[in-house]
Amino acid sequence: MEIINYIKDILKALRSLWKGMMVTGYYFVHPKEIVTQRYPENRKKLEMFDRFKGEVTMPHDENNTHLCTGCGICETNCPNGSIEIITRKEINPETGKAERVIDKHIYHLSMCTFCELCIKTCPSNALAWGQSFEHAVFDRHKLTKVLNQPGSKLRKEPKEKKVTEEKN
Amino acid sequence: MLTSIIYDFSPLTHRIDQFLSETFSPGWAVTMELVIVGLVFLLFYAVVGLFLVLAERRVCAFIQNRLGPNRVGPEGLLQTIADLLKLLFKELIPIKRADKFLYNLAPFIVIIASFMAIAAIPFAKGLHAIDFNIGIFYVIAVSSLGVVGILLAGWSSNSKYSLIGAMRSGAQIISYELSVALSLLAIVVLSGSMQLSEVIASQESGWWIWRGHLPAFIAFLVYLIASTAEINRGPFDLAEAESELTAGFHTEYSGIKFAFFFLAEYMNMFIVASFATTMFLGGWLPFHIDGWYAFNHMMDFIPPVVWYLGKTAFIIYLIMWFKWTFPRLRIDQLLTLEWKYLLPINLVNILIVAFISWKNWHF
Numbered sequence: 348m349e350i351i352n353y354i355k356d357i358l359k360a361l362r363s364l365w366k367g368m369m370v371t372g373y374y375f376v377h378p379k380e381i382v383t384q385r386y387p388e389n390r391k392k393l394e395m396f397d398r399f400k401g402e403v404t405m406p407h408d409e410n411n412t413h414l415c416t417g418c419g420i421c422e423t424n425c426p427n428g429s430i431e432i433i434t435r436k437e438i439n440p441e442t443g444k445a446e447r448v449i450d451k452h453i454y455h456l457s458m459c460t461f462c463e464l465c466i467k468t469c470p471s472n473a474l475a476w477g478q479s480f481e482h483a484v485f486d487r488h489k490l491t492k493v494l495n496q497p498g499s500k501l502r503k504e505p506k507e508k509k510v511t512e513e514k515n
Numbered sequence: 516m517l518t519s520i521i522y523d524f525s526p527l528t529h530r531i532d533q534f535l536s537e538t539f540s541p542g543w544a545v546t547m548e549l550v551i552v553g554l555v556f557l558l559f560y561a562v563v564g565l566f567l568v569l570a571e572r573r574v575c576a577f578i579q580n581r582l583g584p585n586r587v588g589p590e591g592l593l594q595t596i597a598d599l600l601k602l603l604f605k606e607l608i609p610i611k612r613a614d615k616f617l618y619n620l621a622p623f624i625v626i627i628a629s630f631m632a633i634a635a636i637p638f639a640k641g642l643h644a645i646d647f648n649i650g651i652f653y654v655i656a657v658s659s660l661g662v663v664g665i666l667l668a669g670w671s672s673n674s675k676y677s678l679i680g681a682m683r684s685g686a687q688i689i690s691y692e693l694s695v696a697l698s699l700l701a702i703v704v705l706s707g708s709m710q711l712s713e714v715i716a717s718q719e720s721g722w723w724i725w726r727g728h729l730p731a732f733i734a735f736l737v738y739l740i741a742s743t744a745e746i747n748r749g750p751f752d753l754a755e756a757e758s759e760l761t762a763g764f765h766t767e768y769s770g771i772k773f774a775f776f777f778l779a780e781y782m783n784m785f786i787v788a789s790f791a792t793t794m795f796l797g798g799w800l801p802f803h804i805d806g807w808y809a810f811n812h813m814m815d816f817i818p819p820v821v822w823y824l825g826k827t828a829f830i831i832y833l834i835m836w837f838k839w840t841f842p843r844l845r846i847d848q849l850l851t852l853e854w855k856y857l858l859p860i861n862l863v864n865i866l867i868v869a870f871i872s873w874k875n876w877h878f
Contacts, residue, residue: 357856357860364837364841367840367841368836368837368840370840371578371836371839371840372836374577374578374579374580375574375577375578375836378577380580381577381580381581381582382580382581383580383581383582385582385585
């Protein structure tokens with residue numbers, strides 16, 4: 348019986364080795380599985396993956412409005428002070444009350460460690476990751492960016508609308 | 516004339532031989548021939564070695580879903596040449612309290628061992644440097660000389676990594692040598708000759724891996740495993756084990772001396788693969804199927820050199836395939852595999868082969 352177990356062992360080992368070889372063999376004959384990008388050549392059509400952290404951006408819609416209320420939570424949360432927020436008071440024509448409005452959302456890309464704390468903690472989801480990654484410039488002042496576009500405003504979404512959306 | 520040279524090299528070599536012996540005295544003619552053969556092999560050695568390094572890097576890249584070197588030259592073809600140029604310019608770092616003489620000698624022993632083995636390989640009809648009547652014996656003897664170089668390199672470097680690597684390599688090669696020789700012996704029994712040209716001639720009606728039934732196939736598998744261990748390649752690369760021993764026996768070598776070890780390793784892979792080709796896969800003989808005359812005739816049109824290189828490339832691919840698939844063995848597992856599995860299987864196998872050959876049961 349020893350000898351039968353011995354031969355069984357060998358056959359089992361050969362089968363498992365063959366299984367492993369089939370995995371690598373499959374990858375060898377399927378060049379589509381290759382994940383490496385030929386970067387400078389495919390620059391035009393290179394698309395980064397969803398979770399790629401390129402730079403912090405503030406998405407604006409077609410009416411040049413954004414979601415930033417200027418609360419400053421991102422600024423206090425940033426561990427290395429890459430975000431500076433400058434706000435101003437503006438009188439709301441409807442209510443006649445003074446309101447805080449974002450003047451400049453300054454982002455220092457040169458200091459950012461891409462920790463994502465600003466985006467995670469933003470209460471109004473005003474920030475998002477951008478997909479661009481070619482950040483090299485000859486002047487480091489160019490790495491200091493103003494995220495809100497000139498003349499942009501806070502987007503005010505009617506609260507009823509959200510409720511109806513949820514119902515649907 | 517030119518087209519027939521590709522199919523049979525003997526008229527060309529005879530003509531060169533005739534020309535040399537007519538114009539020079541016999542002693543000089545032989546010397547000239549030796550120099551010519553040496554130069555051809557030197558060139559061949561460098562080109563094949565560099566190409567194999569590149570091939571390995573690309574094969575392993577494809578297996579690991581990468582692209583591998585593809586920037587230097589078209590599809591990275593000049594990558595290894597650039598690497599070699601870099602190695603040529605690098606400093607040869609002297610080691611403190613190393614055994615200088617042995618330290619410098621070791622790479623040469625390793626490279627000479629593989630050079631000597633390459634001489635006995637039949638590349639094509641008439642393209643065969645030395646056709647010993649004990650060719651197989653000669654190659655087995657010469658290829659195990661390399662371990663002397665490895666042991667010397669490990670000993671003389673005055674480094675613990677090198678010494679451990681060399682000792683492992685010694686244990687490994689001495690034990691796996693047995694399996695290599697015994698699996699080749701199976702084919703020697705079948706073909707009835709140790710002369711490599713006759714082994715090939717005996718496969719005219721079919722390759723041994725097919726004609727020798729299952730035992731020949733088992734011998735082929737054992738040969739592949741044991742010879743991979745003998746050339747210190749993964750999954751048996753304990754002697755180099757870069758994750759444990761930095762680089763094993765060649766840790767302390769730099770520049771061209773390191774390149775010698777590196778080239779010799781890849782050339783040993785080529786030699787092992789070409790031996791598998793010669794013994795099991797019919798050498799430079801084309802692929803024939805009995806009775807299919809048109810098919811056989813078409814196969815004859817492909818030159819023998821192409822057949823030889825194609826089969827060798829296939830074996831080399833197999834060796835690379837399992838290097839990049841399997842994890843490295845531990846030293847005790849390595850010795851268990853040899854002494855408890857490969858050797859008994861081989862001994863039983865050779866008995867069966869002898870019986871088959873005696874009863875004339877092979878095709």
